[in-house]
Each structure stands twice: as structure tokens, then as C-alpha cells.
Amino acid sequence: MYDDIIHSLNLKAENVKSISHAFKNNTHFYFIKLVSRGVFCPDCGQYTKKVHEYKNISLNHSIFITENASVIYKARRYICPHCSRTTFENNPFKSHHPRLTLKTVQNVLILSKDYNQTFSMVAKKTNLSVTEVITIFDEHVQIERKKLSEAICIDEFFFSRYAKNKYACMLINFKNGLVLDILPSRHKADLRSYFRMIPLEERMNVKYISIVLYDNYRDIA
Ligand SMILES: [Zn+2]
Known part of the structure; x- marks a missing residue:
């Protein structure tokens, strides 16, 4: 069981100090501590293995898709005996999304x-x-565009604070809720050139368009 967790977290067994388990509120919690390797203080360069505290970081893990499980990484924070600066240990959990x-x-x-x-x-x-x-x-x-359905729904979602276009736009088959395509922008010029690329014949098949109240969508419709 714990081997599965170690494996799916991409960890090496020799780097794991302990895993403990608790069952609470219908959820399995797995608490992971890594082996203490110490750090060099980023301020003064002193090597330290003195633990200041542990911080619980939920790894939001979905190893068990069918089961309620949560993996908590107990992140060790060291303190420098020389200058008291605190530093978290290195961990291998950083991915694109923190x-x-x-x-x-x-x-x-x-x-x-x-x-x-x-x-x-x-x-x-x-x-x-x-x-x-x-x-x-x-x-x-990159999903392949699917053919426009008779009834489509133009929806939008907040994309990313950091993206050039804050809102993206999603074309959905109104009948079954499946995604036809995702467009990175809801700007009128982008929408227009997108729909122009779709053969007129296919566009003529669309009978109903459901939109949120946004002028660009109404004009495009
Ligand atoms: Zn220091």
C-alpha cells in the first residue's frame, strides 16, 4: 500500500522517512515525511539540520480515483543556528502547478x-x-475541433491571471454538454477568424446558440 503511494508520488524509498495513516471524516490521510538531509542557509551559508517546524502541505493527490484519499506532505523547515533564518527542505513534489x-x-x-x-x-x-x-x-x-452541432453553447472561463487573454472561450454541444473546441481568446477578431475557417455549410447547420451576455458573442452569433 505505502509502496504504491511512494511509487505514484515518484519518490525513492530511501528518501522517505515515514508514512503514517489516519482515517477521518470518511477520508484516508497519508502523512509523509522525507529523510532529513539538512540545508545550507541561503543567507549565511551555514549548514543546518535543526528543525524549526513542520508545515502540512496537501498534495491534492488522486492516486485512488474511486476512494477519498489525501496525501499530506509534512514539509520540514530548518532554522539556521547562526542567523535564525528559516528554510524549507528541498522536495520533489513541485510540478507545473505547485x-x-x-x-x-x-x-x-x-x-x-x-x-x-x-x-x-x-x-x-x-x-x-x-x-x-x-x-x-x-x-x-490540443484537442481536435469537433463539428458544430445543431445547438451550441458558447461558454467562457477564467483562464489564468498570467495568460495574455484572461478569458478563454469554450464551444459546447448544447445537447450533451461535450466540448467541441476550446478557444484561447474571446476577442471578436479572434472569434471571427475562427468561425470563418469553419466551412459555411457546417456553420449553416447551427440552429441555436446559447451565450452568456457578452456583446462579442451576440455579434458573432
Ligand atoms: Zn544563516
């Missing part, structure tokens, strides 16, 4: 492969927010 493990990202991608899964279903199964799921999806997957 709170997400590689395994979680993989699970999102595996689940999203199935076209019958909606983003909110994937979010529920992986314990993430819908926005997080969409962000992961978009960073890793």
Missing part, C-alpha cells in the same frame, strides 16, 4: 481522454476545481 502532483495531472489527462467525461465530472473525481482541470487540460492537450 499544489498538484505529477500523478494528479496524469489522472486528469487520462480521464479527459474519454469524451463522455465532462470537465466537472473529472474535477469531482480528482478533487480539483473545474478551472484547474481545464487549465491542466489546455496546457497538455
Whole structure:
């Protein structure tokens, strides 16, 4: 069991000091401590292994898609005996998303492969927010555009504080809620050139368009 956790967190057994388990509020908690290796103080260069405290960091792990489980990394914070500066130990959990493990990202991608899964279903199964799921999806997957359906829904979602376009736009088949395409921008010029690329014949098939109240969408419709 713990071997599974170690493996799916991409850890080496010799770097794990302990894993303990607790069952609370219908959730399995696994607390992980890494082997103490000490750090060099970034301020004065003094080597220290003196522990100041442990901070619980939820790795938001979804090893067990069907089970409620949470992995808590007890991050060790050292204190420099010379200048009292505190420093966290190095850890291997940093991925693209600071709170997400590689395994979680993989699970999102595996689940999203199935076209019958909606983003909110994937979010529920992986314990993430819908926005997080969409962000992961978009960073890793270029989906092929699907044909416009008779009724489409133009929805938007907050993309990223750091992206050039803060809002992205999603085309959804109104009948079954599946994604037809994701566009990185909701600007009128971008939307116009996108739809121009779709053959007129296909566009003529669209009978109903559902939009949020945003002038660009109404004009494009
Ligand atoms: Zn120091």
C-alpha cells in the first residue's frame, strides 16, 4: 500500500522517512515525511539540520480515483543556528502547478481522454476545481475541433491571471454538454477568424446558440 503511494508520488524509498495513516471524516490521510538531509542557509551559508517546524502541505493527490484519499506532505523547515533564518527542505513534489502532483495531472489527462467525461465530472473525481482541470487540460492537450452541432453553447472561463487573454472561450454541444473546441481568446477578431475557417455549410447547420451576455458573442452569433 505505502509502496504504491511512494511509487505514484515518484519518490525513492530511501528518501522517505515515514508514512503514517489516519482515517477521518470518511477520508484516508497519508502523512509523509522525507529523510532529513539538512540545508545550507541561503543567507549565511551555514549548514543546518535543526528543525524549526513542520508545515502540512496537501498534495491534492488522486492516486485512488474511486476512494477519498489525501496525501499530506509534512514539509520540514530548518532554522539556521547562526542567523535564525528559516528554510524549507528541498522536495520533489513541485510540478507545473505547485499544489498538484505529477500523478494528479496524469489522472486528469487520462480521464479527459474519454469524451463522455465532462470537465466537472473529472474535477469531482480528482478533487480539483473545474478551472484547474481545464487549465491542466489546455496546457497538455490540443484537442481536435469537433463539428458544430445543431445547438451550441458558447461558454467562457477564467483562464489564468498570467495568460495574455484572461478569458478563454469554450464551444459546447448544447445537447450533451461535450466540448467541441476550446478557444484561447474571446476577442471578436479572434472569434471571427475562427468561425470563418469553419466551412459555411457546417456553420449553416447551427440552429441555436446559447451565450452568456457578452456583446462579442451576440455579434458573432
Ligand atoms: Zn544563516
